[in-house]
Amino acid sequence: MARFLLSWLEAAVVAAAAAAVGHQSLLGSITIAVLPVAKVFTLCFLGFLMASKYVNIFPENGRKLLNGLVFSLLLPCLIFSQLGQAITLQKMLQWWFIPVNVILGAISGSIIGYVVVILVKPPYPYFRFSVIQIAIGNIGNVPLVLIAALCRDTSNPFGDTETCSTQGTAYISYGQWVGAIILYTYVFHMLSPPPEGTFDLEDGNLPLKIPQKDAYPENVPLLEQEDSQTDSDNSMKGKISSFLVLVYDKLQLKQILQPPIVASILAMVIGTVPVLKKLIFTRDAPLYFFTDSCIILGKAMIPCILLALGGNLVDGPGPGSSRIGVRTLVAIIIGRLILVPPVGLGIVTLADKLGFLPDGDKMFRFVLLLQHSMPTSVLSGAVATLRGYGKEAAAALFWVHIFAVFTMAGWIILYLNILF
Structure with a gap:
């Protein structure tokens, strides 16, 4: 009997200890999860305060310039330095998912x-617009900010600060080129004027006459060029040139090849070629000064983009909210x-069960889950x-x-509790 009581007490002590550890783990998960979001909110609030009428040292023109600086220089530098150092040909094959x-x-x-839009039935011009607002998430800027804030804390569960930041940034950057293609093909097509007619959204959704297919400005120069080539000499060179221009225009390559995407492509090309990688990305390389300069500029991306985002919120939702309607906005949110x-959690879990993900890489799974959230x-x-x-998108965002x-x-x- 005494042995039984002793065994029971031991089991009770072990259970109590496990419960205490689980409680501490839950508190730790909450702390780790909330702190990065709190840091993001703090920086955004400072940008909002600087742009408010009470301080007014961050006007609209300044925010536009800062947005352009982030998009054209700071973000490409961050992607190039982090992705280029982390990626190899073997890792590119492992990261295919x-x-x-x-x-x-x-x-x-x-x-x-x-499904949501069919149930809610938004105003007619905003049917496909509402679908896009639900379908396309921010797979680049916001995850980069969250990973940077999370990895800055030494108690993060993903390892030391440098490894955590480098891996997380590389994983996020590797998916951005696909997101850009989706944006400037699928999203661009979905947001075209409705087939019944175009709508002047600035003047109260007035229906306008449908322009003929061959009357679009982007098509007219191509047709005129092709006709002139045919009438002049009908040369093969002219036909090939017209065809290439047509392909370039139809595929929206100018919009797709934005600075962050160019930086991702360069990083993948250089990072997967050992000779080039040793020449640029290793610390004792003769051209490492360029990579180091990109690292310095890349570190400025996070605070700049958050200050700009907070400053952009100072104008509020604007008139776009009334056009979309409260019901549609709630449905989008x-x-x-x-x-x-x-649904994203189900996709990642199924991929893990099927063996599509690298074994034991928690950061890889965490980034995949963030892409859906x-x-x-x-x-x-x-x-x-x-x-x-424009105004409707500003309100929704x-x-x-x-x-x-x-x-x-x-x-x-939830993700940290599932992964750990």
């Missing part, structure tokens, strides 16, 4: 978006932040502006990013 995950995220998000992440892509807002939905502060913390807590 990252771009696939981006594509699957866009497909699943579009399906969810269509719920669809993007609540409905899409569980982010707010709407800021670049999709830029494409929407090109297609005439404003509200989605406000609520994403809370949902991202919740999803990160």
Whole structure:
């Protein structure tokens, strides 16, 4: 009997200790998950404060210049230095599921978006616009910021600060080129004017006459060039030139080959060629000064982009909210932040079960999950502006990013508990 009581007491002590450890682990997960979001919110608030009318040292022109600096210089430098140092040909083959995950995220998000939009029935011109706002998440800027804030803490579960930051940045950067292709092909097509007619969104959605297919400005010079070539000499060289220009125009290559994408391609090319990698990315390389300069500039990307994002929120949602309607905005927020992440979790879990993911790489899985849990892509807002939905995109991005502060913390807590 005494032996039985002793065994029971030992079991009770072990169970109590396990419960205490689990409780501490839960608190640790909450702390690790909330702190990066809190850091992001703090920097955004400082940008908001600097742009407010009470301080007013961060005007709209300054924010536009800073956005251009981040997009054209600081972000490409960060991607080039981090991805180039981390990637090899073997790792590129191991990371094949990252771009696939981006594509699957866009497909699943579009399906969810269509279902939500059919149920909500937004105003007619905003049907496909609402689908895009739910379908396309921010797979670049916001995950990079979260990874940087998470890895800065020495108690993070992904290892030492430098390894955590380098791996996380490399994984995120490797998927950005696919996201850019999706943005400037699928999203660009989805946000084209409705087939019944175009709408002047600035003047109250007035239906306009449908222009003929051959009357689009981008097509007219091509047809005129082809006709002139045919009438003049009908040379093979002229036909080939016209065809190449047509392909370049139709594929939107100028829009796809943005600075961050060019930086990703260069990093992958140089990083997978051992001779070039030793020449540029190793610390004792003769050209490492260039990489080191990119590292210095890349470190400035995180604070600059957060200050710009916070400053952009100072104008609020604007008139776009009334055009879309509260019901549609709520549907976009719920669809993007609540409905899409569980589907992404299912995709990543299934891929892990099928053996598609590298064994034991927690950061790899964490980045895949983050790709499904982010707010709407800021670049999709830029494409929407090109297609005439600028104010509506600003309103949707404003509200989605406000609520994403809370949902991202919740999803990160869940992911850390699943991974660890």
